[in-house]
Amino acid sequence: MKLSELPRRTAATVESVDDQVPNDTIARRLRELGFVAGERVEVMAAGPIAAEPLLVQVGYTRFALRRTEAARVRVRLEPPA
Template sequence: MKLTDLPHRTAAFVDEVLDLSANDAIARRLRELGFIAGERVEIVAAGPFGAEPLLVQVGFTRFALRRVEAGRVRLRMEPVA
């Protein structure tokens, strides 16, 4: 499932961040912000127009992400064992 498909206030866990090119700056930045495998995430809120941006909580930190950025984060519902 993509982060953009996650219902609000539902916890999930990062599986991976998709790279669209060999040196993908956006994917690298998402990982630097904490979107790494096994990290707990949830969508806290969404903007009023087209649900953009998404307010996403990773661990104890919140970020505003555009839907195109959030769509690169793949999730799983269960933590990695």
């Protein structure tokens, strides 16, 4: 599942960040920000126009991401506690 498809307030774990082109600067930057395999991620809110940007929490840090950027992050749902 892509991060852009994740329902709000649903916990997931990052599996990978997809590179769209060789040496993809956006994918590299996402990994630098903490979107790495095994990290917990959650979509906290979405903007008012076309549900963009997405407010995403990775670890304890929140970021605003465009849907196209969030679509590069592959996640898997966490099992219910």
